[in-house]
Amino acid sequence: MCIAINVVHMLWMRRPRFCPKCGTELKVEPRSSSTSESPIDYQRANTRVSIEKDKDTQEVEMRSTKFKRGSSLFWPIAIPVFFLLSAVIVGSAYYYHQFHLNHELKNTSLQDPVPASSTIKKPDVPMDLRSIIQVAQKDVVKIEVDNNKLGSGFLYNKSGDIITNAHVVEGAKNVKITTSDSRELEGTVIGISQNVDIAVVRVPGMANTNPLSISNKKAEIGDEVLALGSPLGLQNTVTTGIISGVGRDFDIAPFHYSDAYQISAPIAPGNSGGPLINSKTSEVLGINTAGTDQGTIGFSIPIVNVLSLVESWSKTPMTELPSISTATTGNKNVQNSSFEGTAQDIVNSFYQSINNGDYVTAYSLFGSSWQEKMSYTKFRNGYLNTRSSNIEILNTVNNGDTVTVTVLISAQEGTEGSYINSKYQADYTIGYENHQLKILHGTGKKIE
Numbered sequence: 001m002c003i004a005i006n007v008v009h010m011l012w013m014r015r016p017r018f019c020p021k022c023g024t025e026l027k028v029e030p031r032s033s034s035t036s037e038s039p040i041d042y043q044r045a046n047t048r049v050s051i052e053k054d055k056d057t058q059e060v061e062m063r064s065t066k067f068k069r070g071s072s073l074f075w076p077i078a079i080p081v082f083f084l085l086s087a088v089i090v091g092s093a094y095y096y097h098q099f100h101l102n103h104e105l106k107n108t109s110l111q112d113p114v115p116a117s118s119t120i121k122k123p124d125v126p127m128d129l130r131s132i133i134q135v136a137q138k139d140v141v142k143i144e145v146d147n148n149k150l151g152s153g154f155l156y157n158k159s160g161d162i163i164t165n166a167h168v169v170e171g172a173k174n175v176k177i178t179t180s181d182s183r184e185l186e187g188t189v190i191g192i193s194q195n196v197d198i199a200v201v202r203v204p205g206m207a208n209t210n211p212l213s214i215s216n217k218k219a220e221i222g223d224e225v226l227a228l229g230s231p232l233g234l235q236n237t238v239t240t241g242i243i244s245g246v247g248r249d250f251d252i253a254p255f256h257y258s259d260a261y262q263i264s265a266p267i268a269p270g271n272s273g274g275p276l277i278n279s280k281t282s283e284v285l286g287i288n289t290a291g292t293d294q295g296t297i298g299f300s301i302p303i304v305n306v307l308s309l310v311e312s313w314s315k316t317p318m319t320e321l322p323s324i325s326t327a328t329t330g331n332k333n334v335q336n337s338s339f340e341g342t343a344q345d346i347v348n349s350f351y352q353s354i355n356n357g358d359y360v361t362a363y364s365l366f367g368s369s370w371q372e373k374m375s376y377t378k379f380r381n382g383y384l385n386t387r388s389s390n391i392e393i394l395n396t397v398n399n400g401d402t403v404t405v406t407v408l409i410s411a412q413e414g415t416e417g418s419y420i421n422s423k424y425q426a427d428y429t430i431g432y433e434n435h436q437l438k439i440l441h442g443t444g445k446k447i448e
Contacts, residue, residue, distance in 0.1 A: 140274060198301065225240070231269060246259075262298075267289075274287075
């Protein structure tokens with residue numbers, strides 16, 4: 001900027017000068033430092049001119065025009081030069097500033113901004129109960145064996161391996177698998193234990209499917225859980241409860257159950273082999289195995305106790321399966337191998353649902369023809385005044401395609417705290433409808 005100012009100043013000092021009266025160019029000599037002339041003498045010497053007063057008016061006007069033209073040459077030259085030099089200086093300063101600033105930033109984190117995803121960690125939002133159920137049900141399957149035995153299982157790895165109970169697939173090599181979206185696939189038993197009620201079924205059609213997450217630690221009393229499976233062949237069924245006990249030991253021949261979970265979630269026939277899931281984390285805690293006759297207590301094998309055994313079968317499948325003979329006495333919730341026994345289980349489960357106030361599950365056990373004759377509202381209203389029902393199976397008759405189960409019912413009925421004991425005898429016909437056992441119809445009478 002200083003250079004530009006000096007250039008303009010130099011041009012200004014060297015500009016031509018003219019007399020303001022006659023327009024004659026003045027000859028101005030630079031002042032010498034050695035001269036002793038006074039300022040007044042210097043000015044007079046430099047401005048002394050010969051003025052012809054007798055020249056005509058035209059000559060004066062011509063000289064005046066010459067003066068104007070001469071003075072007008074300075075600014076058209078000075079102004080562009082000034083701005084040109086200013087632009088050069090400003091541009092040079094900007095380039096110098098940017099070059100050195102970028103050079104200094106190369107070794108700092110300011111040059112490469114960190115992506116927002118790595119600087120701000122989004123908090124993990126836990127899934128709600130409904131979402132956990134919807135995701136888990138995709139990996140829970142129904143297992144069918146040739147002798148009409150039903151059970152459940154769940155996918156635990158991406159090889160298509162299903163964990164289930166040994167008593168569900170005992171005596172079978174190949175089984176039918178039905179997924180939650182009603183696909184029917186073929187499965188092969190690749191591992192089964194004679195001592196622990198655990199087996200593994202490989203289903204190639206489910207390979208590369210995302211499996212359920214497995215918990216690496218044991219559950220504790222009070223943990224909220226979900227029991228998923230296909231009780232009585234009803235797929236996508238979920239019951240809720242808590243871990244009500246741990247370390248339970250019992251025997252159901254030929255298996256010994258050690259360190260089992262006791263759960264309040266009901267375990268009905270067909271639930272065997274299904275997963276027990278933590279309702280907060282969606283991780284598998286155990287394998288549902290058995291339930292009591294009352295239906296209010298169930299048992300589950302901790303997954304951490306058998307995971308190493310299961311993984312060994314997935315890595316090295318058995319070439320020959322051991323023979324297992326299961327017993328069903330003493331635990332009606334373990335699937336009976338006979339048609340008659342399964343029909344009895346359905347009748348028991350129907351009344352267990354009534355006692356639990358689960359009228360939706362009880363109504364779902366009816367066949368379509370019976371549901372067409374009786375609406376859900378009418379069915380529910382008929383049991384609202386029933387406090388409890390206990391049944392005793394009197395007789396079971398196999399009719400080929402159906403089974404007739406005769407029961408004696410002892411019920412407490414009444415309203416507003418006043419109950420009476422009543423007895424009924426009922427005959428229920430059980431049969432298959434769309435590959436599922438249903439109560440097709442029934443008749444009853446009151447016993448006085």
